[in-house]
Amino acid sequence: MNGFANPAAWVHLDWVLALVVCWLLIGVAGVFTLRRFRFVATILFPAGGLVALALLGVALSAALDVPEVAVLPIGLPQLPFHLRLDSLSAFFLMVIGGASAGVSAFAAGYFRKGEGTPPGLLCLEYHLFLASMALVVIADDAYFFMVVWETMALASFFLVIANHRLPEIRRAGYLYLLVAHIGALGILLCFGVLQANTGDYTFANMRAQHLNPFWGSVAFVLAVFGFGAKAGILPLHAWLPEAHPAAPSPVSALMSGVMLKIALYGLLRVGFDLLQTRLWWWGVLLMAIGLATALFGVVFSTVQVEMKRLLAYSSIENIGLMCAGFGLSLLFSSYGMKTLAALALTAALYHLLSHAFFKSLLFCSTGAVLHATGERSLGRLGGLIRYMPWVAWPTLIGVLACAGLPPLGGFVSEWLLLQSFLFTAGLPSSFLNMLIPVLAALIALVAALSGYTMVKYFGIIFLGQPREEKLSKAHDAGLRERAGMLWLTAGCVVLGLFPNQVIAFIDPVTRLLVSAGLAETVATQGWLLVPVSIERASYAPAIFLLGVMASFALAYLLVRWLYHGRLRRAAPWDCGFPWQSARMQDTAEGFGQPIRQIFEPLFRMQRELPTPFDPEPRYRVVVEDPLWHWLYLPVAAVVERLSRLIGLLQQGRIAVYLLYSFLTLIILLLVVKR
Amino acid sequence: MSALGIVSQLLAIVAALLLAPLLTGWVNQWRARLQNKSAPPLLQPYRVLHKLFNKESVLAEHASPLFRMAPYIVFGCMVLACAIIPTLSTDLPLSSAADAIALVGLFALARVFISLAAMDVGTAFGTLGARREMLIGFLAEPALLMVLFCASLITKSTSLTTIVETLGHRELAIYPSLLVAGVAFTMVSLAENARVPVDNPETHLELTMIHEALILEYSGRHLALLEWAASLKLFAYSCVGLALFFPWGVAQADAPLALVLALPALVVKLAMGGILLAFIETLSAKMRIFRVPEFLATAFLLAVIGLLVNILLGV
Numbered sequence: 001m002n003g004f005a006n007p008a009a010w011v012h013l014d015w016v017l018a019l020v021v022c023w024l025l026i027g028v029a030g031v032f033t034l035r036r037f038r039f040v041a042t043i044l045f046p047a048g049g050l051v052a053l054a055l056l057g058v059a060l061s062a063a064l065d066v067p068e069v070a071v072l073p074i075g076l077p078q079l080p081f082h083l084r085l086d087s088l089s090a091f092f093l094m095v096i097g098g099a100s101a102g103v104s105a106f107a108a109g110y111f112r113k114g115e116g117t118p119p120g121l122l123c124l125e126y127h128l129f130l131a132s133m134a135l136v137v138i139a140d141d142a143y144f145f146m147v148v149w150e151t152m153a154l155a156s157f158f159l160v161i162a163n164h165r166l167p168e169i170r171r172a173g174y175l176y177l178l179v180a181h182i183g184a185l186g187i188l189l190c191f192g193v194l195q196a197n198t199g200d201y202t203f204a205n206m207r208a209q210h211l212n213p214f215w216g217s218v219a220f221v222l223a224v225f226g227f228g229a230k231a232g233i234l235p236l237h238a239w240l241p242e243a244h245p246a247a248p249s250p251v252s253a254l255m256s257g258v259m260l261k262i263a264l265y266g267l268l269r270v271g272f273d274l275l276q277t278r279l280w281w282w283g284v285l286l287m288a289i290g291l292a293t294a295l296f297g298v299v300f301s302t303v304q305v306e307m308k309r310l311l312a313y314s315s316i317e318n319i320g321l322m323c324a325g326f327g328l329s330l331l332f333s334s335y336g337m338k339t340l341a342a343l344a345l346t347a348a349l350y351h352l353l354s355h356a357f358f359k360s361l362l363f364c365s366t367g368a369v370l371h372a373t374g375e376r377s378l379g380r381l382g383g384l385i386r387y388m389p390w391v392a393w394p395t396l397i398g399v400l401a402c403a404g405l406p407p408l409g410g411f412v413s414e415w416l417l418l419q420s421f422l423f424t425a426g427l428p429s430s431f432l433n434m435l436i437p438v439l440a441a442l443i444a445l446v447a448a449l450s451g452y453t454m455v456k457y458f459g460i461i462f463l464g465q466p467r468e469e470k471l472s473k474a475h476d477a478g479l480r481e482r483a484g485m486l487w488l489t490a491g492c493v494v495l496g497l498f499p500n501q502v503i504a505f506i507d508p509v510t511r512l513l514v515s516a517g518l519a520e521t522v523a524t525q526g527w528l529l530v531p532v533s534i535e536r537a538s539y540a541p542a543i544f545l546l547g548v549m550a551s552f553a554l555a556y557l558l559v560r561w562l563y564h565g566r567l568r569r570a571a572p573w574d575c576g577f578p579w580q581s582a583r584m585q586d587t588a589e590g591f592g593q594p595i596r597q598i599f600e601p602l603f604r605m606q607r608e609l610p611t612p613f614d615p616e617p618r619y620r621v622v623v624e625d626p627l628w629h630w631l632y633l634p635v636a637a638v639v640e641r642l643s644r645l646i647g648l649l650q651q652g653r654i655a656v657y658l659l660y661s662f663l664t665l666i667i668l669l670l671v672v673k674r
Numbered sequence: 675m676s677a678l679g680i681v682s683q684l685l686a687i688v689a690a691l692l693l694a695p696l697l698t699g700w701v702n703q704w705r706a707r708l709q710n711k712s713a714p715p716l717l718q719p720y721r722v723l724h725k726l727f728n729k730e731s732v733l734a735e736h737a738s739p740l741f742r743m744a745p746y747i748v749f750g751c752m753v754l755a756c757a758i759i760p761t762l763s764t765d766l767p768l769s770s771a772a773d774a775i776a777l778v779g780l781f782a783l784a785r786v787f788i789s790l791a792a793m794d795v796g797t798a799f800g801t802l803g804a805r806r807e808m809l810i811g812f813l814a815e816p817a818l819l820m821v822l823f824c825a826s827l828i829t830k831s832t833s834l835t836t837i838v839e840t841l842g843h844r845e846l847a848i849y850p851s852l853l854v855a856g857v858a859f860t861m862v863s864l865a866e867n868a869r870v871p872v873d874n875p876e877t878h879l880e881l882t883m884i885h886e887a888l889i890l891e892y893s894g895r896h897l898a899l900l901e902w903a904a905s906l907k908l909f910a911y912s913c914v915g916l917a918l919f920f921p922w923g924v925a926q927a928d929a930p931l932a933l934v935l936a937l938p939a940l941v942v943k944l945a946m947g948g949i950l951l952a953f954i955e956t957l958s959a960k961m962r963i964f965r966v967p968e969f970l971a972t973a974f975l976l977a978v979i980g981l982l983v984n985i986l987l988g989v
Contacts, residue, residue, distance in 0.1 A: 383796065385738045396740075405786060406772070406779040415775050419832070422823055434985045440823060441978055444816035451782055451815075452808045455789050459804060464796030465736065528770055537832040543771035544780075547757065551750035559727065559895050566730035566894075573734070573891055574797040586793075586801030594809045598967050 030123025106484030186226025249367025283331025803887025
């Protein structure tokens with residue numbers, strides 16, 4: 001860092017800080033223009049998007065460069081803020097910049113007057129949220145890390161309760177805050193273990209410590225707990241499906257697309273960078289939790305009837321897949337199998353990147369639908385592709401990416417993940433050797449189920465006939481919303497079609513964390529993605545797409561040339577049934593019914609079935625998360641009982657409190673005397 | 675990429691496009707014979723395609739562009755699938771673009787599009803069919819992947835051409851893992867191609883149909899493309915089965931003579947496979963839709979057992 005006086009000599013870290021300051025300034029400007037809604041929407045949010053783009057550019061160039069460190073002389077005396085920008089930080093800055101550029105543009109058109117918090121204040125919270133996320137990934141000491149981590153949690157909490165007049169939204173926000181702080185406790189303790197009684201909380205010092213296996217394991221488990229709570233892994237996921245529907249859509253997009261990844265950043269930083277020891281069972285633990293989370297998330301997302309809840313569960317699934325990849329990489333790395341560790345880590349990071357884009361895109365689409373129709377329940381939507389094509393078609397791309405279909409981004413990561421699970425032979429433990437290829441089956445099942453979910457999501461919202469009268473008056477997204485969604489769509493497509501170029505930016509990260517990378521093997525192959533060797537496996541999404549498109553075009557032209565292109569519009573056929581109505585389509589509940597039947601033991605269901613004699617027959621089914629009843633509510637009951645016991649101490653009379661002080665004094669005197 | 679490679683690639687695509695309806699016709703003919711019915715002519719599927727292409731397409735009033743695009747996309751997917759499977763030769767330039775996992779992805783892409791298109795018009799049968807198709811899909815896809823992984827673990831590769839080259843060049847031996855996987859594969863293919871124990875390609879009883887319900891709203895050239903795509907899918911699955919379990923007779927690189935011989939070998943193998951399929955269809959009864967998950971779960975478990983056998987025994 002060469003000082004801010006000479007901009008020509010600025011290094012990447014200076015630029016990142018400058019951009020973060022820009023975000024904060026935009027936020028402050030929002031406070032001063034609290035009521036000037038137009039200014040906020042047309043100037044401030046798009047400016048925030050441009051800053052995000054600049055951040056993406058800086059991060060791309062920093063990813064391939066050497067780490068940079070800096071010390072900011074602010075904060076408490078004797079405790080300056082340490083900053084460090086290495087390839088891992090740069091990769092996550094890429095995620096933040098890339099996804100938030102689109103979300104900011106969308107948010108510019110999304111926030112309206114008269115919906116809870118005024119837009120000016122939202123602008124402050126939103127940009128504070130972005131800035132704190134960027135600072136989390138460049139923090140280089142535990143103190144600064146916790147400060148910005150908490151800023152991030154609080155900023156997002158206030159964003160979640162933007163519409164705070166509704167009690168269920170306040171409830172969701174409270175749950176989120178609670179889990180976030182339980183997680184933060186875990187992280188704090190983890191840092192406490194990592195500094196190993198030296199009293200020096202810089203990450204550089206933590207890296208220098210060699211913990212014994214016991215304390216290393218304690219630190220790792222605490223990190224999984226703490227960061228897992230924020231990322232939404234089982235069983236700390238419960239806040240996610242509550243907070244996402246409560247938050248405004250761009251905020252859900254940022255939380256799901258970016259903030260969950262920041263939690264994974266913490267896990268990577270601690271598990272792969274700060275901890276010098278690696279034990280094989282850490283990898284197995286992370287992989288097991290990840291796969292359980294993925295399966296749980298996807299099964300629950302198929303049966304949801306509320307569009308944002310469906311996406312929230314789908315995020316849980318994706319986080320689980322990423323954790324599984326990290327766990328596998330840790331396992332390989334603990335046995336010194338660097339290339340395979342790099343392959344698994346690349347797969348997980350690739351998935352992280354593409355999830356940031358497609359999930360942000362899908363949450364933005366729910367926002368556009370919500371604004372156009374005022375409905376968030378899938379059962380009241382339908383047929384919107386005809387009224388909102390600018391939302392529907394980008395969403396289709398996002399849906400295909402989320403379902404892990406070629407040639408889009410989700411498939412590349414799934415492909416790499418399956419490759420890394422498949423070729424594990426050579427692990428010293430024969431049990432693991434046997435188990436891991438079989439786990440690939442689980443990954444395949446999760447991927448196939450996410451296809452089911454996505455067909456349900458897109459099909460019920462955008463296809464079919466409108467299930468309500470008012471839907472035919474739905475308006476399409478505005479210009480800024482379109483721009484944001486198109487940027488995110490472009491991200492999904494680029495990530496799908498140019499895996500080799502993307503892996504070049506992931507390579508420095510895997511080199512840093514597991515000291516091996518894929519870039520060299522990949523770079524020699526041109527358009528083919530070849531992770532290990534060409535005989536083993538290869539995939540070329542661009543050629544793949546070209547093949548399908550060429551067959552499409554040839555079929556289209558040949559049919560018209562050899563035969564004809566005549567077309568007639570008529571009423572739907574439907575086996576000749578003339579009284580077809582929108583109510584006869586499958587509902588969201590109906591679409592999830594096979595899954596409810598197959599995975600019945602996983603759910604907690606309440607059914608209300610009509611009898612033939614009901615004058616107004618009613619069918620209702622409520623699917624609940626069993627973990628609420630097995631874990632959360634019992635824990636809550638215990639906490640409540642304890643607090644009631646402690647509450648006995650509070651008598652509200654000054655004499656009693658004086659007695660407490662007196663007793664404390666006497667006990668202290670006794671202790672000190674001894 | 676050699677000139678011969680391009681020739682064999684084009685030959686593979688053309689052979690697939692022409693042989694696929696023939697295979698469907700062959701299966702239909704044998705099925706009718708086994709059921710003591712008078713059999714339709716072998717070339718009947720071509721006539722049907724010709725008839726449908728000649729007719730005008732009738733589209734539902736509110737059908738979206740997605741509905742019109744879907745048949746072409748599904749057809750394109752199936753053509754690409756047939757192009758990457760080593761049917762005649764393993765010298766396929768396109769096959770390095772997509773391996774076994776991408777092949778499963780390709781089938782999934784086609785399935786998603788046909789299901790979305792079925793939901794587009796918004797009829798009761800369309801959405802019902804879409805739901806059932808996705809149900810079968812999510813159960814069959816992992817099972818198919820596991821079958822392919824069995825072969826991958828033997829050959830240390832997920833590339834279809836390498837799998838066939840490696841398997842085809844070993845001395846004749848029975849791999850226990852492949853034997854189990856073969857049974858699983860047969861079950862999966864029956865489900866995926868809408869064949870009798872799971873679905874009936876000839877049914878028009880509304881409540882029992884899956885594939886027919888999906889394409890109920892299509893007519894004219896769109897229906898023709900979908901029918902053609904369905905027979906290409908059957909062809910592709912048969913060829914994957916042949917490639918994994920009977921890989922002999924497929925030409926290698928730089929062997930023009932073998933390429934000439936590969937076509938009759940393929941036709942003979944397909945004819946045998948078609949008769950087997952007709953037998954299975956005649957001998958089994960269609961099951962209720964909620965027995966299908968059990969059927970496919972069995973296939974999935976068999977494939978996983980195959981994988982375990984492979985890992986434990988090393989063959």
